[in-house]
Amino acid sequence: MPDTIPKGLIFDIRRYSVHDGPGIRTTVFFKGCPLRCSWCHNPEGILPEEQLITRTRSIDGRKRFFKETVGEWWSPAEVFDIVLKDRVFYEESGGGVTFSGGEPLMQPEFLNKMLLLCKKEGVHTAIDTSGHAPAHVFARAAKNTGMLLYDLKTTDNTIHKSFTGRSNDLTLKNLRSIDKTGPAVIIRIPVIPGFNSGFDGMSDLCRFLTRLKAKLKRVDLLPWHGMGYEKYRNLGMTPPTSQGNAVDNEHLDGLLELFAKSGFNVKKGG
Numbered sequence: 001m002p003d004t005i006p007k008g009l010i011f012d013i014r015r016y017s018v019h020d021g022p023g024i025r026t027t028v029f030f031k032g033c034p035l036r037c038s039w040c041h042n043p044e045g046i047l048p049e050e051q052l053i054t055r056t057r058s059i060d061g062r063k064r065f066f067k068e069t070v071g072e073w074w075s076p077a078e079v080f081d082i083v084l085k086d087r088v089f090y091e092e093s094g095g096g097v098t099f100s101g102g103e104p105l106m107q108p109e110f111l112n113k114m115l116l117l118c119k120k121e122g123v124h125t126a127i128d129t130s131g132h133a134p135a136h137v138f139a140r141a142a143k144n145t146g147m148l149l150y151d152l153k154t155t156d157n158t159i160h161k162s163f164t165g166r167s168n169d170l171t172l173k174n175l176r177s178i179d180k181t182g183p184a185v186i187i188r189i190p191v192i193p194g195f196n197s198g199f200d201g202m203s204d205l206c207r208f209l210t211r212l213k214a215k216l217k218r219v220d221l222l223p224w225h226g227m228g229y230e231k232y233r234n235l236g237m238t239p240p241t242s243q244g245n246a247v248d249n250e251h252l253d254g255l256l257e258l259f260a261k262s263g264f265n266v267k268k269g270g
Helices: 076-084 087-093 108-120 135-144 157-164 169-176 199-210 229-234 249-261
Strands: 008-017 025-030 051-059 062-070 072-074 096-100 124-129 147-151 184-191 215-223 266-268
Touching: 008 076, 008 108, 025 076, 025 108, 051 229, 072 076, 076 108, 096 108, 108 124, 108 135, 124 135, 135 169, 184 199, 199 249, 215 249, 249 266
Parallel strands: 025 096, 096 124, 124 147, 147 184, 184 215, 215 266
Antiparallel strands: 008 025, 008 072, 051 062
């Protein structure tokens, strides 16, 4: 009888994370993403396939180049064995496991299996997602997770297409579909110069968020930092065009105040 348990393509598993949801967490990075965000700092998570990467190391004062494969197929049991190693830290800190990427919803069967394993063992789960997935895929994942870390970029479809290559229709519709019976939601907004850092666009996001029926816990504003370009070169990929300088602290403080005055619990960073 053939093995029907799905395997997942994973490019990293990071333990003791404190920036991917509440408490101490293990973050599992899924490989493959439908978007092509021009500021992406995890390019190794974009393509849904194994890739060769060139890394540089200094040995005895000389630069050496090494090839390694990014992306490995894991069974749910193999990933869960790693997740459970830090169960005591989850219980003490209110943490758990976060499924990130890439885009976890691109591997829905593997993701759902992991969510059910965690639920059975009482391990809190979060999904870091753009929400760009068919409605039935999103609905099943939302039903089985404890939290969504929802990456929301702009309400303007034209701008969204120009900077990510895709419409934001699915992102907005899926977010609207969540109500008070669904998981807790943390909205994560990357603040990208030349894309969405202006007050007009952020005001539109505030108005959109005020109409949601979800259990919205917090809004995180994530300043663009320009990191990750070396990864593109190591993967043989063309780095995205720089967006220029990051927003200054005064401007970011103004954006934080904008969301706060709209009634949101808002913070800088993840």
